[in-house]
Amino acid sequence: MESQFVLFPGRHHVLTRFQAGYLAGFGDTTIIWAVTSANHANTKRNPVPFHRREAAIERFSVLAGLRSLVVPVFDTAPTDRFAEVTLKNVTVATGITLTPQNTVVACSTPSVSALYERLGFPVAGVESDITPEPERPWDVLLRLAAGDQRWRELAHPATTDVFDRYRLEDSVRTVVNDPVVGDEGGLTPTRDYRTYAEAFADAAGRKWDLVRPHVRPGRIVDIGCGAGSVLERADQEPALRESDLIGVEIARHLYDECVHKKAQGVFQNANVYFYRRNVLGGAIFPPRSIDTTLTFALTHEIWSYGDRMASLRTFAQAIYDHTAPGGVWINSDVCGPDGKDRPVHLTLTATDGLNPSSVRSELAELSSSEVATHVSALSTRARLDRFAADYRFPFSFTTVNDTTVELPFGDAMDFLTRKDYTDNWLSETQEQFCGLEFADWKSLLTDIGFELDPASDTTRNDWIVDNRLAPVASLTTPAGDPVDWPVTHVFLVARRPLNT
Template sequence: MPPAIRHVLFPGRHHLVTSFQVTYLTDLLAGRVRDTAGEPVACAPDARVVWALTSATHSGTRRNPVPAHRREAMIEAVTTRAGLPSLVVPVADVLPSPRFAHTVLATSELVLGHALTPADTVVACSTPDVAAMYAADGFRVVTVEDGAPGDPDRPWAVLERMVAGDEAWRALAHPDAVAFYERYRLDEHVRLVHTDPTVQDDGDLTETRDYATYTAAFDDASDRKWAQVAPHVRPGRVVDLGCAAGGLLERAARDPRLAESDLYGVDVSRHLVAEAEHRRAQGVFANPNVFFAQRNLLLGPVFHERSVDTTTTIALTHEIASYGDGRADLELLARRIFDQTRPGGVWINSDVLGPAEPDRVVDLVLDGDGDVPARDLTALERGDAAAYVAALSPAARLTQFTQDFPALSGADVKVEWVERGTARSVARTTLRTAMEYLYTRDYTDSWLSECHERFCDLTGDDWADLLTGVGFELEPGSGPWRNDWLVENRLRVGAALRDPVTGEAIDWPDTHVLTVARRPLVPVAG
């Protein structure tokens, strides 16, 4: 007869607790369940369920929509009311590994202060591949939902019912779990995360971004960006949408004018918000009232109406247009920001801009030979793809761009090679396409991610129409401008624009837009 069991190890993400699980675990502790070998499991009177809460450091994504602290609190609420002796062990998110069982066991030992051994522990697991890992280490296994009469829904299937609007989820989830979800409006939160059309399953716009490079580039430019927007910021509640790792708010937190202000950073990317929170924990922000949240403003309001004094969006709007529904999503964003802005408050937007004459035909003169076949970069590791693109000449890189950019961004690209040669090539195309390429070509570290983004969807006039159309008034100084440093050090390196008829050089167009849009103190009539 095997010795009495003192621990039931129950690993899982546990985003929901079902009535079936509570009944099953209660029966298990009472000795009414058999293991996979058909042997009854005899539990000691003081036996407890150890809920190994996996992916505890990962939240806000389709894979893990509910943060660990809420999951732990839900388990405590359910098991306390159900009289189910339990302990919760948070386990950090890890990549799939054959040592997953070891990770859970090692974490449990660290948290509980003693090891869970095959002699005193049974593993409750309905995922055969995971259960097999514990069995290989000598643990007895009970299968919970797997093979149970009636094929009961696993928690994730119940969660998907909830997302789909199937009210049967309430009957399947444990009543105290339902009450907990309603108390903290977790059902609304999970639906938003699952139905977000712009974000990948792991919590970002794209799966091909190099975060170290992205964050470093954003931080490097934060002094310049803050100098540009700071004169227009109204103190009070200040919100930086698309805050990345908080570089702009770090500068704002040092501004004496904002010492009494509340500073909020909002970003859709789980990775970037996590880095911002880490920086806050390290004391990077001089103002103690700095807060971060992972949200997507397109899916619903983040702040109450007329509650925000300043909203900033820096290099964000082109991403919203690119990963969403183009101008329609920018108009939705503008309406949401208008609604949250106090009368007299402002939305400050700075981003790359499309040329005023986007359809003008130009000759793009590039160094190198454009007669180089494009490669399928999706088959390469990110580092290998970056190295390959970085080694291409400006002309050869355009050839690669004409394959990757339309495929990933959905843009219409037409390029006619007028001349090809080992030293110089000439491509005839629209000014919009030429600028899209020149804005993108130097971002080789995240080439496929950048080729998903369109920089030239809107012109300066388009921005003015969009903002005034939702009710904003444009402050003096708003409008297009040309970043001459960018022109001299990036755009014209190995490249030139010429008129295809006269052959004369074409002036470089405006590259950026700065708009300071103010919500009127009195609503505009009509």
């Protein structure tokens, strides 16, 4: 008996001319497109949102004369039962139960084909059925990302039409080639976004109190908005009820939470918008269109995951360009000590934990909880050795004695301000907190054209000093003179002059 259905699972970012001819060979069957990772977009692995993929599939089906059904399949944790998950999605979405008797599976990926073969489904190999193999959809998408216009000859007109109408070519190229964001749409695969979001939510009230006196009503943007907690505070301000509140977030997990909050009615202002964008991927807003830009704990990430000063200058220039004359950029972040390059002696406690004879080499292979357990058990002095092994930036020190080392002031503070972040250790060691000191910030912003408000200043988190640093560490000059604990944070209020 001929099959009634062809199940065609895949991400389907690009549809090809080859696929049109191949699927037409099944005659009057119904093609069921199981679009996997349907809840992902703007990631290297999934650069095209589901609704655009669905639009292309529907147009493809009309042009190729196919009867199709499109079923979204949300991403799941890796499982050897993914075929069963997909089949159940089809049943829930369409009411159709696919069986080996009524369905053939079209799939060119051996590992996925094996999951359906194990259930008894016949499998058609699509591209792998042909010798020589035609280029697969992902190969065509990589041609697009590389700027090779031959992708248009291989892609089906339905895909090129949707990509052209919705201007997807540039955005896909930017996402796939992004040096900052990983395959799954986060800055680093080791970050625990649950604890990250919770920490930002806990501090949202303090952050809003800090920036509120300097916010100019109008179009207000929070770049790197996390789960939107600061915008929630802005939403409660009567004076801003006529303002647009705009959140920009690159991490998929956090952006999804923003969208969820809006859908649940958390925001009362009708003009609340969220965008998932990489701020280094180009301009997000038109020139001179934003009244207030907020950034919290973001600029050190741009410095760390990008090309340091070059990336930070690009970002600052983009903010200047989109700021309206008289508008303001308010930035709160960590910073380095004044004179960050001068040498200091750092003395650390070695009696508050383990002091292994060597640094464990396979830390990256452990789970986050195992990493946290291992690092937490180390003494402060041993944790310095651990930090030096895991830190992504050039980091070295000279041993003075068993508990004292000599190193640049900024490097000492990078370690001290990170040593207790054991829950996200492998993520935090990818970031540099002390790349810039206050003088560097003033030079950068004024060079671009901003004017610094007198409210701009540095501060020291005395709680961290009293509870995290002073009990286990001390600083002196190489000559032995005490060094005061330095500033740890910077607050910048940068205005674009009215006459620009």
